[in-house]
Amino acid sequence: MAHGNFALPCAIVPRLRRERDQSQDNRSAFWLFISEHCERNGCVLMKIALTGNPNSGKTTLFNLYTGSNQYVGNWAGVTVEKKEGTLSYGGESITLVDLPGIYSLSPYSMEEIITRSVLIDERPDVLIDIIDGSNIERNLYLAVQLMELSVPLVLAVNMMDEVEAKGDRLDCDKLSKLLGVAVIPITARKAKNTQLLLDTAVELARTRDYNPRSPVGSVRYDNNTAQAIRDIYALLWEESRLRELPLWFYASKLLEGDPKAAETLKLDKKTLDQVERLVQAYEATSPYGDRETMLADARYKAITAITDKAMVKQGAEGSLSLSDKIDLVVTNRVLALPIFLLIMFIIFASTFGPVGSFFSDGIEYLLGEVLGGQVTALLDAAQAPGWTYGLLIDAIIGGVGGVLTFLPQIMILFTCLSLLEDSGYMARAAFIMDRLLHKIGLTGKSFIPMLMGFGCTTPAVMAARTMENDRDRKLTIMIIPFMSCGAKLPIYALFAGTFFAAHQGIVVFSMYIIGMLVAILSGLLLKNTLFRGKVAPFVMELPPYRLPSPTVLGRHVWEKCKGFLIKAGTIIFSMSVVIWLLQNFNWSLHLVEDNTQSIFASIGRAIAPLFAPLGFGSWQAAVSVLAGLVAKETVVSSMIVLYGAGSQAELATMLPGVFSSLSAFSFMAFCLLYMPCLSAFVSIKREMNSLKWALGTALFGTGVAYVVSMLIYQIGKFFVA
Amino acid sequence: MSRATESTATLGDLRPGQSCIIVAIGGQGALKRRLVDMGLTPGCRVFLRKTAPLGDPLEINLRGYELSLRRADAKNILVEKV
Numbered sequence: 127m128a129h130g131n132f133a134l135p136c137a138i139v140p141r142l143r144r145e146r147d148q149s150q151d152n153r154s155a156f157w158l159f160i161s162e163h164c165e166r167n168g169c170v171l172m173k174i175a176l177t178g179n180p181n182s183g184k185t186t187l188f189n190l191y192t193g194s195n196q197y198v199g200n201w202a203g204v205t206v207e208k209k210e211g212t213l214s215y216g217g218e219s220i221t222l223v224d225l226p227g228i229y230s231l232s233p234y235s236m237e238e239i240i241t242r243s244v245l246i247d248e249r250p251d252v253l254i255d256i257i258d259g260s261n262i263e264r265n266l267y268l269a270v271q272l273m274e275l276s277v278p279l280v281l282a283v284n285m286m287d288e289v290e291a292k293g294d295r296l297d298c299d300k301l302s303k304l305l306g307v308a309v310i311p312i313t314a315r316k317a318k319n320t321q322l323l324l325d326t327a328v329e330l331a332r333t334r335d336y337n338p339r340s341p342v343g344s345v346r347y348d349n350n351t352a353q354a355i356r357d358i359y360a361l362l363w364e365e366s367r368l369r370e371l372p373l374w375f376y377a378s379k380l381l382e383g384d385p386k387a388a389e390t391l392k393l394d395k396k397t398l399d400q401v402e403r404l405v406q407a408y409e410a411t412s413p414y415g416d417r418e419t420m421l422a423d424a425r426y427k428a429i430t431a432i433t434d435k436a437m438v439k440q441g442a443e444g445s446l447s448l449s450d451k452i453d454l455v456v457t458n459r460v461l462a463l464p465i466f467l468l469i470m471f472i473i474f475a476s477t478f479g480p481v482g483s484f485f486s487d488g489i490e491y492l493l494g495e496v497l498g499g500q501v502t503a504l505l506d507a508a509q510a511p512g513w514t515y516g517l518l519i520d521a522i523i524g525g526v527g528g529v530l531t532f533l534p535q536i537m538i539l540f541t542c543l544s545l546l547e548d549s550g551y552m553a554r555a556a557f558i559m560d561r562l563l564h565k566i567g568l569t570g571k572s573f574i575p576m577l578m579g580f581g582c583t584t585p586a587v588m589a590a591r592t593m594e595n596d597r598d599r600k601l602t603i604m605i606i607p608f609m610s611c612g613a614k615l616p617i618y619a620l621f622a623g624t625f626f627a628a629h630q631g632i633v634v635f636s637m638y639i640i641g642m643l644v645a646i647l648s649g650l651l652l653k654n655t656l657f658r659g660k661v662a663p664f665v666m667e668l669p670p671y672r673l674p675s676p677t678v679l680g681r682h683v684w685e686k687c688k689g690f691l692i693k694a695g696t697i698i699f700s701m702s703v704v705i706w707l708l709q710n711f712n713w714s715l716h717l718v719e720d721n722t723q724s725i726f727a728s729i730g731r732a733i734a735p736l737f738a739p740l741g742f743g744s745w746q747a748a749v750s751v752l753a754g755l756v757a758k759e760t761v762v763s764s765m766i767v768l769y770g771a772g773s774q775a776e777l778a779t780m781l782p783g784v785f786s787s788l789s790a791f792s793f794m795a796f797c798l799l800y801m802p803c804l805s806a807f808v809s810i811k812r813e814m815n816s817l818k819w820a821l822g823t824a825l826f827g828t829g830v831a832y833v834v835s836m837l838i839y840q841i842g843k844f845f846v847a
Numbered sequence: 848m849s850r851a852t853e854s855t856a857t858l859g860d861l862r863p864g865q866s867c868i869i870v871a872i873g874g875q876g877a878l879k880r881r882l883v884d885m886g887l888t889p890g891c892r893v894f895l896r897k898t899a900p901l902g903d904p905l906e907i908n909l910r911g912y913e914l915s916l917r918r919a920d921a922k923n924i925l926v927e928k929v
Contacts, residue, residue: 667885
């Protein structure tokens, strides 16, 4: 924090400003004092909000203004990304809030609800609505709703280069006159006119010279609609307690039948009945006879009337754009699937294949051999006690280092995903795959995260962020761990190699099949229970293909890596230490000679009988399963230690003494399905933004693993016998 | 929809390459709202560009942009073929 330059909690700012505006009677000397103090010291007092449709170039503009001064988090209690940044304007620090991309101010999606609450409750000083000039009608549909909010508004018509390239002409001055708000044509990608946009917004925020004629008047809805909104407005105005609120907004929302609006206003029965009578009279004026359709129709009609005046379309009707031509190939009936699978293969191969593992191995070498070697040498020199080696080298460097080896994979995967997202292909991928996944309660967008699950659950869970819908994301995340990740291969290799040498390939493959079957069944189960009736409509825009912007891409990848590094440095670091302590101390908190005496081992012994119905009730198996929570590879290395085998080869000779073929298969299935490793668990918690959900996912996985393994063992017994 | 319409077709019955004019939007709740918000309002001209390789969802063109929706949802939209 620079001296005298602190950001006030944003919730205070609107109150502060109101108090200052009303302070002639000096009724709030305290607020006046703070306000003056802030002005003297240049505190953040101005707040600009950015809004717009998805794919309108909002992120590009946000990055352009804030550069590296941005903070990415979550909106309280939900997993919708919250981006805030600061920018310096003539020495003054301004907060910029990037609101989620939305199409409308309806109350049905998390993104829309958040936008509404920020704009109504936090009251930014000015709102910049970004409009994709190449798709102006649908973008203005949001703008006319924003105009009702009585927050000073500037429209930024983006992608002006595309509009001009198409040969269309858009007269922004005319648009501005017709709508009664400032309209600035920009090309965010080329930083064209973006300074002018900022100047206009700041000027508007300072002068607060925003007195739109009633939104109904300036947008010119048809007479019936305008009259209905005015009547409801008048009705609300009669209640003086409501006058502080954006009543044009609430009037139109009540006309639409918006349940959230009625709830917020807490209208009494009498007023509600009056509103209802006005609505009925309104519905009677149209053959469609339904308020939602009528108001949307009125809005689109008014918008079309405006754009007809302000826009001259030169592009020949029916001609194919570049985007259409790309789609002729990319979503072609025959070619779509091969192209899609090829792209998926390239992403998977580069993330988890040679390139990714080259960098992962590099990090492992640097940390394990180089750093580990250095620390060992230091400890040797200091003649440090034996346990310090274990703590520093095995637990800390090993634990955190093991997690850091994921970093290159995360970088590569998110570079690929950002490229898909920003180019517009992601929507096509969802379009192509939707049919397949719809049946199990998912959408086309779940495909990529689930596919990545075969590589590693951690980045796969992070990839689920590309799904806007909360329900879809949660359901997908709960299913991802069933996709057999790469770290489980050593377990399969050991057991399949030992017990099913002749059919090793088939047995390992069967694990993948079991994982997928369980995923499908879980999808069906969850869809009809936990997520019943919460299906979000799959009505998805296929945005035009665009060249991804390197800065947006870089920032996105960096944010992902940063989030992951913080996670590795904090939670995973401390959990690694805790688990090391459990593995090396006994209940009387003495360092144990061998791990079989540790707290961990005694917990393993205690829970071992639980696994008897699954065919592997030995305490060694139970402890290895516990050790697998750190990382699934550890199952094998723990077994080597616990059975006192010198090597994996020796372990392989000992296993037939403790496992039968059937219990080996059951053990493999359990390892496939039970709760994911620590790193994945932490990612799940982060992406679901809820410990409860993460624990639920872990319990669900473990429960499913238990049931499946038990079925395999108990039913299998009949056949083996 | 309480009112009778002369149209019998729905958007879900169209074949790729066909165009239509929207007559009414049925359904309710989030889906209906989403459809009208995206510009599927009475009188709007819609072109069914294609179906996904596996037969569903559909890709339609309206108001100068491309939208995809599932056939089952498209059956809520009454249209008049042109």
